[in-house]
Amino acid sequence: MAFDYDLFVIGGGSGGVRAARLASSEAGAKVALAEEFRMGGTCVIRGCVPKKLMVFASSYREMTVDAAAYGWDINIGDFNWPTFKGKLDLELDRLENAYRNTLARAGVEVFNERATIDDAHTIKLASGKTVTAKHILIATGGYPVKPDVPGADLAITSNEIFNLKELPKSVLIVGGGFIACEFACILNGLGVKVTQFYRGEQILRGFDLEATSMISDEMVKQGIKLRLDDNAASLEQTDGGILVTDTQGGTETYDQVMFATGRTPNTNGLGLEALGLELGRGGAIPVDKFSQTKVPSIFAVGDVTNRINLTPVAIREGAAFVETIFHGRPTSFDHDQVPSAVFTQPELGTVGMSEEEAAASEAIEVYSAAFKPMQSSFAGRDSKVLMKLVVSKATQRVLGCHIVADQAGEMIQLAGIAVKMGATKAQFDATCAVHPTMAEELVTMKTPVRTT
Numbered sequence: 107m108a109f110d111y112d113l114f115v116i117g118g119g120s121g122g123v124r125a126a127r128l129a130s131s132e133a134g135a136k137v138a139l140a141e142e143f144r145m146g147g148t149c150v151i152r153g154c155v156p157k158k159l160m161v162f163a164s165s166y167r168e169m170t171v172d173a174a175a176y177g178w179d180i181n182i183g184d185f186n187w188p189t190f191k192g193k194l195d196l197e198l199d200r201l202e203n204a205y206r207n208t209l210a211r212a213g214v215e216v217f218n219e220r221a222t223i224d225d226a227h228t229i230k231l232a233s234g235k236t237v238t239a240k241h242i243l244i245a246t247g248g249y250p251v252k253p254d255v256p257g258a259d260l261a262i263t264s265n266e267i268f269n270l271k272e273l274p275k276s277v278l279i280v281g282g283g284f285i286a287c288e289f290a291c292i293l294n295g296l297g298v299k300v301t302q303f304y305r306g307e308q309i310l311r312g313f314d315l316e317a318t319s320m321i322s323d324e325m326v327k328q329g330i331k332l333r334l335d336d337n338a339a340s341l342e343q344t345d346g347g348i349l350v351t352d353t354q355g356g357t358e359t360y361d362q363v364m365f366a367t368g369r370t371p372n373t374n375g376l377g378l379e380a381l382g383l384e385l386g387r388g389g390a391i392p393v394d395k396f397s398q399t400k401v402p403s404i405f406a407v408g409d410v411t412n413r414i415n416l417t418p419v420a421i422r423e424g425a426a427f428v429e430t431i432f433h434g435r436p437t438s439f440d441h442d443q444v445p446s447a448v449f450t451q452p453e454l455g456t457v458g459m460s461e462e463e464a465a466a467s468e469a470i471e472v473y474s475a476a477f478k479p480m481q482s483s484f485a486g487r488d489s490k491v492l493m494k495l496v497v498s499k500a501t502q503r504v505l506g507c508h509i510v511a512d513q514a515g516e517m518i519q520l521a522g523i524a525v526k527m528g529a530t531k532a533q534f535d536a537t538c539a540v541h542p543t544m545a546e547e548l549v550t551m552k553t554p555v556r557t558t
C-alpha cells in the first residue's frame with residue numbers, strides 16, 4: 107500500500123522535532139509533523155528555556171548583595187517584569203522560528219493544527235483532512251494538572267506563569283516537585299513574597315534526602331515560607347486576593363496561587379483506545395525499549411510515555427526511534443544514570459542512585475562534605491553547599507553523585523560522564539583536584555561519613 111508519508115509525527119516538541127528532522131534530512135524519509143500550539147513544545151515555549159531565563163533574572167539580586175560585600179558601590183532597584191517579559195517573548199519567538207526553519211530546511215511538511223489517529227496508518231487533522239503514513243510517532247508531551255479542590259480554577263500553573271501581565275506581590279505555590287521548588291526560588295529572587303505548601307515530609311521526593319534537606323534549609327534561609335505536611339484545601343476570590351484555606355485549617359490571602367502538583371501525559375482524545383491501545387498510569391502510552399506500542403506502526407517518545415520526563419531524554423528517544431526504523435539499526439536509549447539538575451537556588455545536580463535508593467539494594471559507603479563555599483562565605487552570606495558520592499562497598503563503583511551548589515547543573519554534566527562510565531571511588535581519587543573550587547571535594551574525600 108502506498109502511504110502519503112513514511113512518517114507522521116504528532117507534536118512539535120523536543121522529541122517530535124528531533125525525530126522528524128533526522129528521519130527527513132538524514133534518512134531521506136518523507137515526513138510530516140502536526141503541532142497544535144507553538145513549535146518547540148514545552149521545553150522552548152513554557153518549560154526549560156523561559157524558566158532558565160527567569161532563574162538568571164532572579165539571581166541578580168543576591169549577586170548584587172554579594173558584589174556590595176566585595177567592595178562594589180552597587181545598589182539594586184526593583185525588578186521590572188514588563189521589561190523582562192518583553193525580551194522573553196522576543197526570544198521565544200526567535201527560538202520558535204529557528205525550530206520552524208530547521209524543519210523547513212530538513213524538508214519536513216508542517217501542519218499547524220491538532221492531529222488525532224483514525225487507524226494504525228491514518229491521521230486526522232483538525233481541518234478535517236485525512237492523511238496516511240507508514241509510521242506514526244506520538245510525541246504529544248504532557249500538561250499540568252490541578253488538584254480537585256474548590257476554587258482550583260482561580261489558580262495558575264506553570265503554563266500561565268510566563269504570561270503574567272504583572273508580578274504578584276505574594277504567591278502561594280502548591281507542590282514539592284522540581285517545578286514547584288524552582289518557581290518558589292525564582293519568584294522569591296524577583297522580590298515576590300513566596301509561601302510554598304507541600305503535603306509530604308520533604309520537598310523534591312525521590313532525590314537524595316541529604317541534598318533535598320539542604321536545599322529546603324537554604325530556601326527557608328532565603329525567606330521562602332515553606333510549609334511541609336500542608337496542602338491547599340480550598341480557594342476563594344475575595345476583594346483582597348485569593349483566600350486559601352489549608353488542610354490544617356489556617357487561612358491566608360495571596361495575590362496569586364500556582365499549582366505545581368504534577369503533569370499528565372497528553373493522550374486525551376488522540377484516538378488510541380479505539381485502536382486497542384490500553385493506556386498506562388495517568389494516560390501514559392506503554393512502549394517497549396524501541397518506543398514501539400502494541401500497534402506495530404505506532405511509536406511514542408517523550409513525556410507522553412512518562413518514562414523520564416526531561417528534554418534530553420525525549421530527544422534521545424526520538425533519535426533512537428529514527429536509528430531503529432529508518433536506518434535499520436535497532437537502538438534503544440539507556441534510561442539508566444541520566445544526569446539532571448533542579449534549578450533551585452542553590453541548584454541540585456544529580457546522577458545515579460540516592461543514598462536511600464542505594465542503601466535499599468546493597469551495602470554502601472557515603473562520602474559527603476557540606477561546607478560554606480569561599481565566594482559567598484567571604485561576602486558574609488550564610489549558605490552551604492554539598493558534594494556527595496554514594497559508593498558500592500562491594501565493587502567500589504560510584505553509584506550516585508549529588509551536588510548542591512551554584513552551577514551544580516554544569517558540574518553534574520561532567521561528573522555524570524564518570525559515573526556513567528562506571529568509575530570507582532579510587533578513580534575519582536586518582537583525578538587531581540582543581541583548586542580552589544567547590545567541586546574539588548569530589549576527588550578529595552578520604553573517609554566515608556557513613557557505611558551501611
Ligand SMILES: Cc1cc2nc3c(=O)[nH]c(=O)nc-3n(C[C@H](O)[C@H](O)[C@H](O)COP(=O)(O)OP(=O)(O)OC[C@H]3O[C@@H](n4cnc5c(N)ncnc54)[C@H](O)[C@@H]3O)c2cc1C
Binds near residue numbers: 141221264
Ligand atoms: C516548567 C517546566 C520546566 C521544565 N524544565 C526542564 C528542565 O530544566 N530540563 C529538562 O530537561 N526538562 C524540563 N522540563 C521538561 C521538558 O520540558 C519535557 O520533558 C520535554 O519538553 C518533553 O518533550 P516532548 O517532546 O515529550 O513533549 P513537549 O515538548 O511537551 O511537546 C509536545 C507538543 O505536542 C503538541 N501536541 C499535543 N497534542 C497534540 C496533537 N494532538 N496534535 C498536534 N500537536 C499536539 C503540544 O502542543 C506540544 O507542543 C520542564 C517542564 C516544565 C513544564
